Amino acid sequence: MAAPLRLGIAGLGTVGIGVVKIIQRHADLIAARAGRPVVITAVCARDRSKNRDADLSGYAWETDAVALAERADVDVFVEVMGGSEGAARASTEAALAAGKDVVTANKALLAHHGQALAEMAEAAGLAIRFEAAVAGGIPVIKALTEGLAGNQMRRVMGVMNGTCNYILTRMETAGLPYEHVFEEARQLGYLEADPNLDVGGIDAGHKLSLLAAIAFGTRVSFDDVQLEGIGQISIDDIRHAGDLGFRIKLLGVAQVSGRGLEQRMTPCLVPADSPLGQLQGGTNMVVLEGDSVGQIVLRGPGAGEGPTASAVMGDVIDLARGLRLPTFGRPATSLVEAVPAKVAAPAPWYLRMTLLDKPGALAKIATALGEAGISIDRMRQYGHEGGHAPVLIVTHKASRDDISHAISRFGATGVLVGEPVAIRIEEV
């Protein structure tokens, strides 16, 4: 049997300890599958005295991740610290400079520096693997980069932030407002230290930008992801969407059209009986659409010790087996600069507004929509309450601009109470 593959693990949080546990528990199984033993030679974390749920006594200890990355007895640098700058970036660069392959769970690092790191790695004949960075335990990077490599990808979609999906699901099932469930999630420890990474869509946007690069052969361009969080989603909209047969998800969509590369991470309505609509709680889902394969749906845990460590180990075992690919599935130097689409593809829209209880109010709204070139698929008016009438409209396909234009016309009708809500309906 070949020589062991020696890992240095930087970061002993949930994921790092998960990796340690798998390697300790399944040494024989991994060696049988990889064709060689996989061992840990050194680990790294700031605080050595902290009580951790694994026996680390057999490993050399570094307090500096760069020092770990440069150790002669490390073949693969496993970066599970997180953060797009600082120690994570410095140690990843140091590992590549020292001729080590890198396995990382760090979506922020790659979303911001993926192109430079991939070029650095590939110039040196090294691999950067990041299955754990996207959708936790779901082997989606592998499915997209390898399994579907014969396809021209049409669209990639995903619910890739479990915390947001938990919040939206809990709002729906318990009938609680956003602020209440946000606070619950915070107390349960589901939120990042900066909650905007979750609820603002940034974390999921990082992931989407990595999938888009692989799918479309473009340089990672996180800055071009249209980001909109879930903070404006009301329990009213969740209920009304449900009445119309939809659920609201923080949905990432990447697709290429004549308009360019579209990357959106925004709340969308999806049919409640679609796989995306049926996804409840913290589970993740990625939908991959290719010209030959049609639609593939992958579902699984998007976070947690076991699932994320499973993804890290998939990458590690690939490297142990000698399976090596360019970071984004083709040489980084061949990735093209994406032309960002200025406008998103047209879609049906969900509109909710409150009208004054005046004769002809609804007709004025319908007229304004027609004048903006938008046709109505379904409209529903609810019973009047205190002189106000809630109205729901599902439009036929329209651009975001057309919808904004229509909404500004609504304002001129004099029958509108407050601001209308407009949420895109993604056709899945």
Add this chain to the structure above:
Amino acid sequence: MAAPLRLGIAGLGTVGIGVVKIIQRHADLIAARAGRPVVITAVCARDRSKNRDADLSGYAWETDAVALAERADVDVFVEVMGGSEGAARASTEAALAAGKDVVTANKALLAHHGQALAEMAEAAGLAIRFEAAVAGGIPVIKALTEGLAGNQMRRVMGVMNGTCNYILTRMETAGLPYEHVFEEARQLGYLEADPNLDVGGIDAGHKLSLLAAIAFGTRVSFDDVQLEGIGQISIDDIRHAGDLGFRIKLLGVAQVSGRGLEQRMTPCLVPADSPLGQLQGGTNMVVLEGDSVGQIVLRGPGAGEGPTASAVMGDVIDLARGLRLPTFGRPATSLVEAVPAKVAAPAPWYLRMTLLDKPGALAKIATALGEAGISIDRMRQYGHEGGHAPVLIVTHKASRDDISHAISRFGATGVLVGEPVAIRIEEV
């Protein structure tokens, strides 16, 4: 760029022509991803004059698959003819003997001869790849063999015959009996020439046996798959199962316990709101459960030109990229002979029977169940019709033997009309 990878395609049916089309349409995309061109040098089918939906004029033509397999200008032999014996087997063996890698969509061939072929390939340093053989376009072999390689697998499940799922779905939605929908499916061309391959569960059983070998490191043992087709499923059971919150699926399950390796391809009830329960029509689904990752669900088209060709191309591009693994994820010589479980794991059961409208009839059945050591989770008695009362029972966990024992006791009560129906409820 490296030298082209040269394919010889044996079989110009749906899948073979699908592969030709992808290579013709996406030559540049594939070369960019694979790092080298992928070209077809020769093809093979019996009837050259047949009109096929692709331009084959640029390829050498063989009428004998063995001759194709042995051509000096073929690097990879793509076997998409089908059949476990005859030309498929002979040409695959010839390809390996001639030092060619093999990509195949042939589940029957591998279910029957996988061990011998894998040993032959690995002794010569060659690869046999078969993503297209299981669940069509879903990259499940890759997910299981590579992505989840850090997991001890607990259970693998799947709905892997689209025709059966189409029939069961159509029976439910149209309220039509099995015989009627079977005939529809035949006329639509959904059924194999020997329909028992589909509705008898054989085709899906072949696939399950391949997944089990990878998941558990055991030799393929199709003969140990417990096979039961869908021919006995009645519209009554589909309706009653629905009333109880279940759907009936032809479900494959492979798992290892203290009893040994269990492989079943049988009709089962699954919760209607689970991913498996929600699967409608011809779509396939595979559920992979590992000790670290938890549950991963993969969903996609299980057949058809594009999806199956997509899977073939994933394997071809892997080979072009130099990604090579043992056929079943670890050396074939290290695979162990599975000890087949003599009895399946206990499960809840769905029982349906008709009782005579006599006082105490239901009590007698309940008593018989209790005497067989089976406790009742739910029981439902419907209105009497013509002196007969339909009764549904959902039991707590029981073995198949206990259920058979109870059913024989029912017979002795003298209140039973006809034979009871018993269907396992798989906990998903």
